[in-house]
Amino acid sequence: MRPFVLAVHGSSLPTAAATLERLCDAVERLGGIRPVLGHLDHQSPSLAEALSESAVVVPLLLGDGYHRTVDIPAVVEGHGMDCVLTPGLSGEPAIAVALRDRLREAEERAGVRADAVVLAAAGSSRPGGNDGALVAARQLRALLPGVPVRTAYCSAAKPGVPEAVARLRAAGHGRVAVATHLLAPGRFTLALAGAGADAVSAPIADHAEVGRLVLHRYEVAHVPAVSPLLPEPA
Incomplete structure (x- = not known):
């Protein structure tokens, strides 16, 4: 399987890291692969450090602002390792x-x-x-x-x-x-x-539907010629 990298904004709050760990746990339970977190700010590893050969990169972002349209593509494209960048989560x-x-x-x-x-x-x-x-x-x-x-x-x-x-x-x-x-x-x-x-309300990264959506993004990019293992998230 191709490596799976989640591109996340990053936060200095310990509760943010715990929330994202719960998301990664959910993705691993659903799909048998655990994402690696690549941070844009505040924490390590950075997105560049998290990338590996042929990784699928899923932006864990709800909007299509500067991070999604400029920052993340620049890091992925500049890495030169045959990585695939998926859409973010906007509008799903x-x-x-x-x-x-x-x-x-x-x-x-x-x-x-x-x-x-x-x-x-x-x-x-x-x-x-x-x-x-x-x-x-x-x-x-x-x-x-x-x-x-x-x-x-x-x-x-x-x-x-x-x-x-x-x-x-x-x-x-x-x-x-x-x-x-x-x-x-x-x-x-x-x-x-x-x-x-x-x-x-609380943030949503550790909601089950977000885990399913993130995994769906990975599966479609990983095997684009066949149907994903999971149905389209609700």
Whole structure:
């Protein structure tokens, strides 16, 4: 089998590393291969250090901003080792399912059922960089009939998350929750705790649907001429 590398942003928070370890555990249980993490920042090994001959590289990113479209391709192409770079996770229905499930968990912890939701994405200033968040919000809206879902950003784009929460409250919504469109704990997830919402969901990297999606990306790139071992994630 070709080596499997997950290109991740990286975080100095220990909880981020633990979340990604749970993802790798899930992928290994499902597919019998354990991904190697290659970090863009904060941690080792770096993506360049994690690459090996003929590796399949799956960007563990929810958007198509600078990291996905510039940073990661530059490292992979510059390595010259016949590596294959797959698409990221942007816009996949499996992401919306994970968001819905994490949102329900947060509501249960808080003892509320939201009558409005803010989908909180990292944010990008690049053209198309926020498309994944917009698609995820539309898909999540379909999974939450009758509940408005508004998209907001932690950086680089407007509106910010506290502003979006405040707008929904001003419109008469009394129970506003944040659906965290982020993969692992970091400075953005820490900031969401102060956004003024009644419930804030956890990141989604260690959700089962994300593990299945990541493995599906690898399998399609590994054996492109045959059907993947797993069905398309929900």
